[in-house]
Amino acid sequence: MTDASPFNQLLPVGSKGKLSGGWWGILALIVTEGSLFGYLLFAYFYLAAQTEQQWPPEGLPVLLMPAVNTAILLASSACVWISEHCIRRRQIYWSIAAMILAIALGICFVMIQLTEWDRKTYDMTSSLYGSLYFTITGFHLCHVIIGLVVLLLLLIWMALGYFDDRRYAAVTIGGVYWHFVDVVWLFVFTTLYIFPYL
Amino acid sequence: MAISDMTHNPPDDRLNRVPDFGRAPMGSGTEAHLAHIWESLPGWRGWFSTVDHKTIGLRYIVTAFIFLLMGGIEALIMRIQLAGSNHALLTPEQYSQLFTMHGVTMIFLYALPILSGFSNYLWPLLLGSRDMAFPRLNALSYWIFLFAGIFMYASFPLGQAPNAGWFNYVPFSGPIYNTGPNIDVFALGMVLLGISTTVGSVNFVVTLFRMRAPGMTINRVPILVWGTLTASVANLLAIPAVSLAFFLLWLDRQIGTHFFDVANGGKPLLWQHLFWIFGHPWVYAIVLPAMGIVSDALPTFCRRPLVGYAAMALATIATMLVGFEVWIHHMFATGLPTVALSIFGAASMVISIPSSVAVFAWIATIWLGKPVFKTPFLFFAGFVMLFVIGGLSGVMTAAVSLDWQLNETYFIVAHLHYVLIGINVFPVVGGIYYWFPKFTGRMMDEKMGKWSFWVMFIGFNIGFFPMHVAGLLGMPRRIYTYSSRMGWDTVNMIISIGSFIFAVGILIFLVNVALSLKRGARVGANPWDAATLEWSVSSPPPAYNFAAIPIIASRHPLWEDRLDEDTGRSSLTEGYLLTQGRETIGTSPIDAKPVTILKMPEDSSTPFFVGLFVSLMFVGLLLHWWNFAGIMAAAGCIALIIWMWPQKALAQRVPSAAHSHGEAHD
Numbered sequence: 109m110t111d112a113s114p115f116n117q118l119l120p121v122g123s124k125g126k127l128s129g130g131w132w133g134i135l136a137l138i139v140t141e142g143s144l145f146g147y148l149l150f151a152y153f154y155l156a157a158q159t160e161q162q163w164p165p166e167g168l169p170v171l172l173m174p175a176v177n178t179a180i181l182l183a184s185s186a187c188v189w190i191s192e193h194c195i196r197r198r199q200i201y202w203s204i205a206a207m208i209l210a211i212a213l214g215i216c217f218v219m220i221q222l223t224e225w226d227r228k229t230y231d232m233t234s235s236l237y238g239s240l241y242f243t244i245t246g247f248h249l250c251h252v253i254i255g256l257v258v259l260l261l262l263l264i265w266m267a268l269g270y271f272d273d274r275r276y277a278a279v280t281i282g283g284v285y286w287h288f289v290d291v292v293w294l295f296v297f298t299t300l301y302i303f304p305y306l
Numbered sequence: 307m308a309i310s311d312m313t314h315n316p317p318d319d320r321l322n323r324v325p326d327f328g329r330a331p332m333g334s335g336t337e338a339h340l341a342h343i344w345e346s347l348p349g350w351r352g353w354f355s356t357v358d359h360k361t362i363g364l365r366y367i368v369t370a371f372i373f374l375l376m377g378g379i380e381a382l383i384m385r386i387q388l389a390g391s392n393h394a395l396l397t398p399e400q401y402s403q404l405f406t407m408h409g410v411t412m413i414f415l416y417a418l419p420i421l422s423g424f425s426n427y428l429w430p431l432l433l434g435s436r437d438m439a440f441p442r443l444n445a446l447s448y449w450i451f452l453f454a455g456i457f458m459y460a461s462f463p464l465g466q467a468p469n470a471g472w473f474n475y476v477p478f479s480g481p482i483y484n485t486g487p488n489i490d491v492f493a494l495g496m497v498l499l500g501i502s503t504t505v506g507s508v509n510f511v512v513t514l515f516r517m518r519a520p521g522m523t524i525n526r527v528p529i530l531v532w533g534t535l536t537a538s539v540a541n542l543l544a545i546p547a548v549s550l551a552f553f554l555l556w557l558d559r560q561i562g563t564h565f566f567d568v569a570n571g572g573k574p575l576l577w578q579h580l581f582w583i584f585g586h587p588w589v590y591a592i593v594l595p596a597m598g599i600v601s602d603a604l605p606t607f608c609r610r611p612l613v614g615y616a617a618m619a620l621a622t623i624a625t626m627l628v629g630f631e632v633w634i635h636h637m638f639a640t641g642l643p644t645v646a647l648s649i650f651g652a653a654s655m656v657i658s659i660p661s662s663v664a665v666f667a668w669i670a671t672i673w674l675g676k677p678v679f680k681t682p683f684l685f686f687a688g689f690v691m692l693f694v695i696g697g698l699s700g701v702m703t704a705a706v707s708l709d710w711q712l713n714e715t716y717f718i719v720a721h722l723h724y725v726l727i728g729i730n731v732f733p734v735v736g737g738i739y740y741w742f743p744k745f746t747g748r749m750m751d752e753k754m755g756k757w758s759f760w761v762m763f764i765g766f767n768i769g770f771f772p773m774h775v776a777g778l779l780g781m782p783r784r785i786y787t788y789s790s791r792m793g794w795d796t797v798n799m800i801i802s803i804g805s806f807i808f809a810v811g812i813l814i815f816l817v818n819v820a821l822s823l824k825r826g827a828r829v830g831a832n833p834w835d836a837a838t839l840e841w842s843v844s845s846p847p848p849a850y851n852f853a854a855i856p857i858i859a860s861r862h863p864l865w866e867d868r869l870d871e872d873t874g875r876s877s878l879t880e881g882y883l884l885t886q887g888r889e890t891i892g893t894s895p896i897d898a899k900p901v902t903i904l905k906m907p908e909d910s911s912t913p914f915f916v917g918l919f920v921s922l923m924f925v926g927l928l929l930h931w932w933n934f935a936g937i938m939a940a941a942g943c944i945a946l947i948i949w950m951w952p953q954k955a956l957a958q959r960v961p962s963a964a965h966s967h968g969e970a971h972d
Contacts, residue, residue: 115327115520115857115882115900121320122905122957127892129439129512129904136508136542144546147580151554151565154576161571232563236571239563243554261947270952270959274321278952 123277130281138288141251145292148247149299152240156303164237165230169301177220178297181252184213185290188259188283195276200266207263210286214256221249241300248289248296255289258282320961325891325903326883330853332844337853339885344436344849346909355909357441358849362448363427364745367738369452370420374731375812376459377411380404382809389802391790401786402469403488407462409472410492414499415455417592417730418537422447422506424737425534425595427745429510431840431847432528432602434519434856436890437906439512442913442949443505449917450502457924458495461487468492471784473585473636474555476566476577481559487928490559493552494924500549501920507538507545515895519839521858521876522898525619528838528861529612532619533598536626537591543630544591548584551577560930575640582633590629593725594622596733597664600686603740604668606836607683608675611862611869614667621660621667628657638709647706654704661697665690680834681755685736688763692728696721699774714784717777723770735762735815742819743833747845748826754818762811769804772797837862842878854881855891858898887955905956912949916942 120127156163187210194203225245230238262282265271271279330336346352346361356362384404387395396404426444430437438444461467469488470479479489514535518527555577557563564570566577605612612618634642634650668690677683699721703709712718735758742750776797781788788794832841841864843851856878860866863876882891888906893899919942926935952958 116324117900118322118324119900119903120322121889121903123952124321124902124957127902128958129516129892132512132516133440133443133508136511140504140508140542140546143543144550147547147550147583151550151576151580154579155565155571155573158573159571232557232561236564236567239557239565243557243563257943261950265952265959272960275957275960277958278950 122275124275125277125280128277128281130277131284134281134285138285141288142292145247145295148244149295152244152299155236155240159236161236164241164304165235166228168304171301173220173224174297174301177217177224178293180213180220181217181290181293184210184217185287187213188286192276192279192283195266195271195279196273198273200269200272204263204266207259207266211256211259211263214252214259214286218249218252218256221245221252244296244300248293251289251292255286258285318961321957323903325900326885327881328854328883329880330883331879332853336883336885340850340853340883341848343885343888346849351911352909354914355911357437357445357907357909357913359426359430359438359441359444360847360849362444363423363425365448366419366423366426366451368423369448369455370416370423373411373415373455374420377408377416378809378812380408380411382805384408385802385805387786388788388798390799391788391792391795393787396786398786399469400465402784403462403465403467405784406468406471406492407459410458410468412726413472413588413592414496415451415458417726418503418588419451420734421534421537421592421595421730422451424599424734424741425510425530428741428840429513429531429534430517430851431744431843432531432838433513433517434522434839434852434858435513435517436851436855436884436888437517438509439516440505440509442907442910443509445910445913446917447502447506447509449914450498450505450920453917453921454495454499454502457498457921458491461491466491473581474552474577476555476558476574477568479555480566490556490928493556493559494928496552497549497556498921498924500545500552503541504545507541510534510538511542516892516904517890518893518898519852519856519858519881520891520893520898520900522893524896524898525616526858526861528598529601529615529618529622530595530598532622533594533596533601536622537594540587540591540626540629544584544587547580548588551580551584554580556927575637578637578640579633582636583630585636586633587626587629589725590626593729594625596730596737597622599733599737599740600668600689601664602838603682603737603836604686605671605675606740606834607678607680607686608671609678610671610675611837611865612667613670613674614663615861617663618667621663624660625657628653628660632657635704635709638706639713651704651706651709655701657704658697658701661693665694665697680739681750681752681759682736682740684756684759684763685732685739688759689728689732689736692724692732692766695771696724696728699724712777714782715777716773716781716783719783720770720773720777723773727766727770732762738815738819740834741840742822742826743829744840744845744847746823746826747828748822749829749833750822750826751818754814754821758811758814758818760811761814762808765804765807765809765811767804769801769808772800772804776801832864837865839863852881854879854883856881907953907956910949912945915945916949919945 123130187206191203191206191210194206232239232242259282262279265278330340346356346358384401387393387401426438466486466488468491470484474489474492477483514531554565558566564572566572566574568574601612601618631653632650634646635654638647672687699717703712703718703721739750739755776794779794779797781794829845831844839856856863856876859874859876860871862869863878866875884890884903888908890904890906891900892902892904894901919938923935923938923942926932926938954961
């Protein structure tokens with residue numbers, strides 16, 4: 109029969125970091141959500157390549173605010189990374205502070221994005237470009253808001269003392285989702301704001 | 307990192323421990339304790355909250371089979387209408403709704419869900435685990451599937467069912483030509499069903515990489531697992547395309563966007579691209595697991611292992627990889643550039659290579675084995691023949707010039723039914739005959755089984771082979787009637803007779819199931835003398851699956867003594883006991899070395915409520931009850947937050963400081 113000795117090792121119990129099921133689950137979710145944005149951008153390029161309309165309707169997009177907003181979102185991602193790093197180093201207060209900053213920056217992004225929407229002279233129904241612009245940025249904004257809810261929950265759980273350096277898988281999992289939302293924005297930004305210049 | 311953990315914190319057996327290793331024979335204290343931990347509550351509360359993969363798997367199979375029967379009845383009504391020329395049983399609109407619902411039901415509500423049912427039931431048993439990676443997600447996947455099915459059928463009694471065919475081309479399905487709620491029901495229902503399929507696929511993928519018994523290296527997993535894994539990965543990549551397409555269509559119809567609106571620069575072909583980028587991988591997603599059923603079960607009746615295991619696993623993956631490069635063969639007649647047609651036509655023909663590898667592996671398995679002609683064997687051997695016929699007509703339609711002749715004729719209808727009934731329904735029915743003893747502890751009747759096979763097989767070929775002829779005679783698909791001067795009367799009468807014979811075969815099968823449930827002979831753990839792990843546990847299996855999680859040494863753990871493959875012996879009765887709550891072992895993705903003790907969740911009704919609220923949100927969207935939809939979305943989020951709240955019992959949180967010693971049980 110099998111020798112039991114190789115099966116005699118000390119094993120972690122439960123959701124430990126990247127050994128947890130949730131880590132693998134979020135990676136699978138990211139693959140499928142990444143595909144969703146891939147198809148959205150495919151629809152954009154497919155329609156843009158064949159259009160005979162003014163594209164975008166207002167002429168070349170103004171880059172300043174969206175670029176600042178991109179920087180804000182990336183900074184927020186960095187804060188989440190720092191927050192996770194601090195838990196690992198048993199600095200829970202720094203971790204909470206970084207998470208609060210991450211959420212604040214995320215909320216800034218949403219506010220700026222909403223004012224961007226407000227400044228448009230067209231809406232979803234006025235032209236094909238409008239349909240694409242608001243659907244793509246709307247999909248992304250939904251993801252940002254869901255991500256913010258996730259970060260808020262992580263903050264509450266950290267404040268309740270649920271996590272320390274031994275168990276904090278939720279922070280790793282929620283964090284990578286936020287990084288994903290931010291990386292997707294880079295593709296959306298490049299498509300909607302840089303591509304018309306090319 | 308592990309070392310620094312140890313120095314910072316005192317050892318805590320709630321966070322790290324050496325799992326007990328030993329035996330837990332039926333009737334021992336450990337076994338009774340495991341049964342107590344894993345069994346669901348009796349009564350309605352257990353019914354709503356169970357997360358047992360076996361219960362969920364059987365629910366999937368039964369629900370999907372009911373959809374198969376509904377789709378079948380729709381088909382029979384159409385066959386009465388088409389049995390002769392100028393029949394007036396159905397109006398054109400009724401006929402449109404019937405053929406659409408027939409396609410929607412068979413393709414979306416039967417074909418994949420039934421395979422998910424088999425895989426849900428069988429995976430943990432095949433892999434030597436106590437459950438799927440995400441048991442609650444598994445329950446959610448089933449509930450949403452059920453609600454999406456009800457949703458898509460809800461408008462049928464009102465005479466407002468989807469009516470633009472299952473691939474639902476714009477502009478016909480757009481707001482100008484299709485003003486009723488028909489298409490909105492379909493569009494929202496598909497997005498809802500997409501959620502179910504997606505979470506189900508996530509579960510399969512993670513289960514494969516995390517939940518295999520120690521020693522079950524990646525080259526030892528059964529082919530069914532390869533099939534469902536490949537299908538699930540493909541679903542993760544492909545489902546978003548169709549969900550997006552239907553969502554954009556719904557926006558076009560209800561909000562006034564212009565994605566498919568020709569007058570404002572939208573492109574109808576965008577629909578076809580998005581639909582078929584999903585659609586063709588989907589075709590393989592609904593056959594590869596069924597091929598896996600045959601690859602795993604056929605060897606049992608040939609009394610030898612499958613010929614060409616590695617080739618079969620690689621062919622499965624290759625089929626899917628190429629399957630992502632062939633979607634344009636559904637669009638040969640849309641005026642795309644010749645270069646595109648040539649490339650996609652060639653890729654479509656390339657698919658025949660991995661398919662042939664599979665066919666020759668099955669034939670070689672039969673050829674080199676000593677076949678035992680039991681009912682499941684007949685279904686699997688019949689499947690091989692239908693696969694070849696369906697494959698041949700597939701190669702024919704992959705040729706662009708021939709496709710232009712055959713497109714939108716009954717030849718295509720014949721091809722897709724040979725492929726889908728041949729490669730899905732026959733393995734599924736054969737699979738039910740094969741695993742029925744495992745599901746219920748009783749054997750199905752062999753004599754009625756043989757009758758059901760021959761009636762189904764003969765009926766199927768009488769019903770569907772002449773469709774090739776009807777197509778070559780120029781009969782278009784989706785016409786509600788035809789003139790007697792077309793010369794299609796005879797062939798249609800034969801088709802209709804055949805389809806009813808096929809239905810009788812299904813009926814015999816159902817009677818057999820009903821009688822065998824009550825009166826079938828009782829069986830032990832391994833009535834077929836099969837090789838794979840699910841046959842090492844009692845029939846039906848206990849709630850915890852494996853009292854001791856086995857250690858695997860070969861592909862055929864139950865045939866090791868007679869095969870003598872020099873791989874050592876698996877340990878089936880001695881293994882990890884893991885009795886401190888619901889637990890199973892987590893292993894590394896490739897070589898299946900134990901790396902962690904996974905805490906599995908208790909039964910929970912949150913999946914039911916999340917599914918219910920999400921489905922009601924879609925009802926709200928359909929009826930333009932925006933506030934209601936918003937409230938349901940919020941309710942769904944709250945239920946999700948309750949679900950996700952970190953639990954000490956699952957060691958998602960750090961345990962409380964007071965160290966209570968775990969209730970070690972022996």
